[in-house]
Amino acid sequence: MSDSEDFLKIANAxxxxxxxxxxxxxxxxxxxxxxxxxxxxxRAAEIVEANARDVEAARQGGTPETMIDRLRLDVPRIESIARAVREVAELPDPVGEVVRGSTLPNGLELRQLRVPLGVVGIIYEGRPNVTVDAAALCLKSGNAVLLRGSSSAYESNTVLVRVMQEALAGTEVPAEAVQLVPGTTRDSVKHLMRARGLVDVLIPRGGASLINSVVEESTVPVIETGVGNCHVYVDAHADLELALEILVNAKVQRPSVCNSAETFLVHAAVADEFVPMALARLAREGVTVHGDERVAAYSGEGSGGAPGAGVSVVAATKEDFRQEYLSLDIAAAVVGSLEEAVEHIRRYGSGHTDAIVTRSQKAARRFVSLVDSAAVAVNASTRFTDGGEFGFGAEIGISTQKLHARGPMGLPELTSTKWVYTGEGHMRTSTGTVIATGSGDMG
Amino acid sequence: MSDSEDFLKIANAxxxxxxxxxxxxxxxxxxxxxxxxxxxxxRAAEIVEANARDVEAARQGGTPETMIDRLRLDVPRIESIARAVREVAELPDPVGEVVRGSTLPNGLELRQLRVPLGVVGIIYEGRPNVTVDAAALCLKSGNAVLLRGSSSAYESNTVLVRVMQEALAGTEVPAEAVQLVPGTTRDSVKHLMRARGLVDVLIPRGGASLINSVVEESTVPVIETGVGNCHVYVDAHADLELALEILVNAKVQRPSVCNSAETFLVHAAVADEFVPMALARLAREGVTVHGDERVAAYSGEGSGGAPGAGVSVVAATKEDFRQEYLSLDIAAAVVGSLEEAVEHIRRYGSGHTDAIVTRSQKAARRFVSLVDSAAVAVNASTRFTDGGEFGFGAEIGISTQKLHARGPMGLPELTSTKWVYTGEGHMRTSTGTVIATGSGDMG
Structure with a gap:
């Protein structure tokens, strides 16, 4: 069978x-x-064995040890994956929830019910635990899932999916509700992207280039997730000590995740005080600052005995302001006003999470109103944009688009809705509703 | 300026x-x-004058009179369009609604607010009143709109948009919130479809071929609307008189709209009684039936003195079951079970509205659960799937897709959401939330 026939087979199943x-x-x-x-x-032993083949291949291919650690499965990790599946089982079922409902003036009973999306395609680069996480969330929300993981984890994913399917075979859930897209080439991603009518939604989880290519080529509707160029804006009315703590937390606590800060903006009125403080502290935390000219002016020799003196600042390019570093790097600029900060965020941001630190209610209100992102934080670290923190119990990703779902996506975001209306012979005429008379009641 | 520069200019505006x-x-x-x-x-006179040029051109081009009537604007029609705008003004504002909200265990105040989508592109074939309707709905929901109407209404649309912009110029709403996409060629549609990052969503309103080409080519997220291949399923437990009235209403009351019925399915157990009744009545209503073999068996001479006898039935092809006739035509088939009806609807339907007529609670429940469409009607005509009937007050279209919006789309469906969380120095650590201490309160 060709690749494409293989794909059609699993998509139809x-x-x-x-x-x-x-x-x-x-x-x-x-x-x-x-x-x-x-x-x-x-069956942990079986999984560990398959995983060892992926790990060995990665090592042969010269993959760095930190990446290999992300790939590796051992018994404790598998136990933790299984625990996460049990936690998903304990979450409320979103399907069947009545979202809205009323009895219309003509007596029709109208309800809008939550229903599964159907078939969800997930394209991911991440660790093999995503294979199980995503499958569990899709099953719980009543969706079948087609998984296209990293080719480097293909052996692990194959066994994980086989174990899940064999477990499902003894239950009412069809085993084909969880399937791995066959093949490790880019063609298998292409099949998913062109499977309009067979796949209801595609969720790419990974870097910006993966997501952009899926958006560009897919005819299946896509939910974009996870690219985060988050900003911390230190307002003219900020408590500067608080601002510094929030900035450091947003950058340093876990730099590799999408809700960490990648840029900070400082109002000119507090720049003389804040920027040197920030440069000194960030340097101590091991962070490289990519600053505009006004930020750079606070470093080096010119600034004499100020706290930032002697701390080096890399000159920021426009690209630096667009970057999702995911590392101990941060871009920085001085802005003339709150509006200029908003304009900067509009131009360079990714619409994930942007924070303001201020004591002014008015400034907070204005920032919240003008910043067009999935989440806006006031006097809090950007790190709180997270399904777990929001109380969702689980998260399939963080949407940075505006349609369907925006921000952390939990189980309800994996559903659609269906309108149901019930009458007793209701018909529409040009002057209103007429009810047909029939010969009997519900039996 | 080139076409594409023209487009970029209005998109940025x-x-x-x-x-x-x-x-x-x-x-x-x-x-x-x-x-x-x-x-x-x-300024009705000015609008009528421009419209007369479109009408004249259409007449020269040999457009049929019924189409010309759809294009024509006169003073009463313009007054009715203006009335619709005032009705939109009277609807509640969806923007700012708190969709969900809570205080998290760590004290962060979390709210999910409704916000505008941003820039909405509408591609439509319809009458020039859509130009004003769509603009009013977008404005009310806080969105800017780029309108790409039928080239046959270009003169009318140009003046309608100019009148709207000049009226906006005296208000707080920027005049460029309503713009017509320049040009009448397919290129102008292409620009809209490739304007990812400038346009937040595209809503094509028109026939299946328009919608399919937009879905295929657009990199901007699309909401599909309006293609309706609606079914009426007459169950084994149906009240047959009621079923007949509902079927006739769903087909005949307004055949040109998307929520009219295009196929009926009859359970074999009641086919002997129902099909002849239906054929005779539909013939009297001027409806041509495209039936499968089992339906055809009830027509013609073979059926002797039965009510359907002598009524001709066109042999249905697979394509007939897929068709959105929008005319006095209907496809028909006999099915062996409710499940077979569901299977037929899954295969041939468009996911718009499908109805069951039955006295059995169990059959109704099963049909509602198994049919995967935007709306499911029980003992009611399919014609009720409509924003006005559902109490939305206005409708931008009926979505037949599963993401973002499904079924009639009112003002809330023209919005996205934004998460806002407010703390007082909240930071995330590996062991939980820590609150930074600062030097002052909100001022």
Whole structure:
């Protein structure tokens, strides 16, 4: 069979599985999730063995040790993956929730119900635990899933999916509700992207280049996730000590994640005081500052005995302001006003999370109103934009687009809705509703 | 200037206008809408004059009279368009609504607010009244709009947009919040479809071929609207008189709209009784039935003195079951079970509205659960799937896709959301939240 026939086969199997899965009640889905969790633990040795082949291949290929650590599975890690599946089972079922409802003036009973999306495609570069996480979230929300993970984890993912499918085979959930897209080449991604009508939504999880290529080429609707160029704006009315703590937390606490800060902007009125403080402190924290000219002016010899003196600042290019560093680097600029900060964020930001530090209610209100991002933080670190922190219990990613879902995506964001209206012979005429008379009641 | 430069100019102007419009309170937007309504009435003569040029050109081009009637504007029609604008002004403002909110365990105050999408592109084939309708709905929901109407209405649309812009110029709403995409060629549609980053969403309103080409080519997220291949399923437990009235209403009351029925399916257990009744009645209503073999068996001479006898049935092809006739035609098939009806709807339907007529609670429940469409009607005509009927007050279209909006789209469907969280120095650590201490309160 060709690659493309292989893909069509699994996509069609996914559609059938989705149709079987959608009407299942919560209990059936939870039972299946517990069976998956148990199977992962029971068959951990098998998974570790397959994973060892991926690890060996990566090592042969010269992959750095930090990346290999992300790839590696051992028994404790598999137990933790299984625990996460059980936690998903314990979350409320979004399917069937009545989102809105009313009895219309003509007596029709109208309800808007949450329903699964159908078949969800996930394209990811991450660790093999994403394979299980994503599958669990899709199952719980009544969706079939087609998984296209990193080719470097193909052996691990193959076994993980086989273990999940074999666990599902003993439950009411169709085994084909979880499938791995066959193949490790870019073609297998292409098939997913062109599977309009077979796949209901694609969620790419990874770097900006993966996401951009999916958006560009996909005819399946896409939910963009995860690129975060987050800003901390230190307002003229900021408590500067508080601002410094928030800035350092947003940058340093976990630099590799999308909700960490990549740029800070300082109002000119407090720049003389704040910038030297920030340069000195960030230098101590090991952070390289990529500053505009006004920031750079506070470093070096010119600034004499100020706290930032002697701390080197890399001259920032426009590209630096666009960058998602994911490292101990941060861009910095001085702005003339709150509006200029907003303009900077509009131009260079990724629409993820932007924070203001201020004591002024008016400034906070204005910043919240003008900044057009998935999340706006006031006197808080950008690091709180997270499904877990928001109380969702689980997260499939953080959407940085405006349609369907924006910000952290939990289980409800993996659903659509369906309108249901019930009458007793309701018909529409040019003058209003007429009710047909028939011969009998519901039996 | 080239076409593409022209487009970039209006797209950038639209983005700036959107930024200015988004934070405006309801009063400012309503004032602007009333100004638009007044201007349309005051300048009706100018609009009628421009419209006459479109009508003349259409007539020269041999456009049929029914199409010309759809294009024509006169003073009463303009007054009715203005009235619709005032009705939109009277609707509640979706922007600023708190969709969800809570105080997190760490004390962060979390709110999810409704915000405008930004710049909305509308591609439509319809009458020139859509130009004003769509603009009013976008303004009310805080969005700037780029309108790409039918080239046959270009003169009318140009003047309508000019009148609206000049009315806005005296208000707080930026005049460039409403713009016509320049040009009448397909290139102008292409520019819209490739304007990712400048346009936030595209809503094509028109036939299936327009919508498919937009979905195929657009890198801007698309909301599909309006293609309706709606089904009426007559269950084994149906009240057949009621079923017949509902079927006739769904087909005949207004055949040219997307929520009219295009196929009916009859359970085999009641086919002997229902199909002849339906054929006879539909023939009297002037409807041509495109039936499968089992339906055809009830027509013609074979069926002797039955009510459907002698009524001709066109043999249905697979394509007939896929068709959105929008005319006095309907496809028909006999099915062996409710599940077979569902399977038929899955295969041939467009996911718009599908109805079941039944007295059985169990059958109704099962149909509602299995049919994966934007709306499912129980003992009611498909014609009720409509923003006006649902109580939305206005409708930008009926979405037949699953992401973002499904079914009739009112003002809230023209918005996105933004998360806002407010703390007092909240920072995230590996063990939980820590609150930085600063030197002062909000001033």
């Amino acid at each position: 996914g559609r059938s599985a989705a149709a079987g899965l959608a009407p299942l009640p919560r209990a059936a889905k939870d039972t299946a999730l517990y069976a998956v969790a148990d199977a992962l633990v029971e | 639209g983005r700036s206008a959107a930024a200015g419009l988004a934070p405006l309170p309801r009063a400012a937007k309503d004032t602007a809408l009333y100004a638009v309504a007044d201007a349309l009435v005051e």
